[in-house]
Amino acid sequence: MSLKLVRGTRDIYEKENDHFRKIITLFKNVSERYGYKEISTPIIEYSEVFEKTLGESSDVVSKEMYKFQDRSGNNLTLRPEGTAGIARAFISGKMKNQLPIRFLYYGPMFRYERPQKGRFRQFNQIGIELLGISDYQADVEVIALGYHILKDLGLNDKISLLINSLGDLESREKYKKELISYLNNYKNELSDESLIRLDKNPLRILDSKNKNDIKILENAPNFLNYLNDNSKFFFDKTCKGLENLDIPFTIETNLVRGFDYYCHTAFEFVTNELGAQNAIIAGGRYDGLISSMGGDDTPGIGWAGGLERLGLLIPEVDDLKRPVCLLSINNSSDNLISKLAYELRNSGFIVSVIRGGNISKSINKSNKINSKYVVIVGEEELKSGLFPVKDLDSSKQNNIKLGEICNFLKGLENDRSK
């Protein structure tokens, strides 16, 4: 039997899980203040849910999906991202009369990519979607929410916001034509990658990292000049909306999203602390998505953030809540200890029972699990009915009657929080 981990997957232990939980808790907490409600969709969907929405030419669909057939021959895919599944849920759940609707979600996603720092084959995303508002206010709200979360995580000075407009369909088609005709002059100089894109998805050439491509693009027509009045108005208003909230941003005209369903606003919160994996939160507007899946025409905008990447950026913080250790020096005290532990746990304490060994060792073990208080239960205590309750920080110790230990500890905790 192989004990190896599947490539790009990993086991996550207590500390990291605590760390993730903190991010998720903060994410949910802030998002709920903006009116977002949690939705959980399945991890598997029919493959076409992703293929038709993300675009056949996108990297994710063309080479990164975990596709398989189940025993009935259904073509299924482990979700590579969250938006398509939520759009599907919105349509199949017949939620159109509840618009506008705000979703928050988090969970594992799967992409068959080469693993790197901050990049895994199974990874976790947090994300939000806002459906049913075609107005730029939705874009401002969604970006502000992302900024709010990053700010509360203390990442202000580590991230920057890049924003661009992909315009509406009309603007995009017009620009695409201009860009193609410009790039056609450089056909023999463009990178192979970009040449393929020239046919399939020319806008993606804009974010090519190839040096020569970048040079060619310097004189290429600028997307922002091809926005029609409607698109220009939309983009201006969005930017003004961000300024109104004092959210700093940079217009990045070469920012293009990898999925077909985006239009108008595209944005990324990026960092330079994670090497090639610089996008922490990224998203945009996808007005055509739901109609393309067979639903009524419904505008939408959202973003997704990488939990692992966020985790790499924020420091781990020790738990404030420290356990109480009950030291069992004598086996005949088992019942007494389990009852005391039960009572303390009912009162909200984290309780750890340490059995056997001498007192030195037991206190030592208590220290190692970051315990604040220990209660010693040994021969003498069973006789006298008085139990030493010791504060390991101050080394102060009081002898307390069994029935009063819980209240005594509560009192100490209250004093401490004052």
Added chain:
RNA sequence: GCGGGUGUAGCUCAGUUGGUUAGAGCGCCAGUUUGUGGUACUGGAUGUCGUCGGUUCAAAUCCGAUCACUCGCCCCA
């Protein structure tokens, strides 16, 4: 998918031009201290040297393959 680097104890890493029984620090366990912890001192345990194969009298060391991690490309969260 392409290119570079790395892989030795739980962790961080040494290990000479191939040469006996593979090392250090931290951590862990025990003792000093049989009812009171963090410090100190003393002692101890722990390795398929990533895996498989090859060269050699002899491989952690050289060669090949493979796996994983890592950095860059690509792409993305």
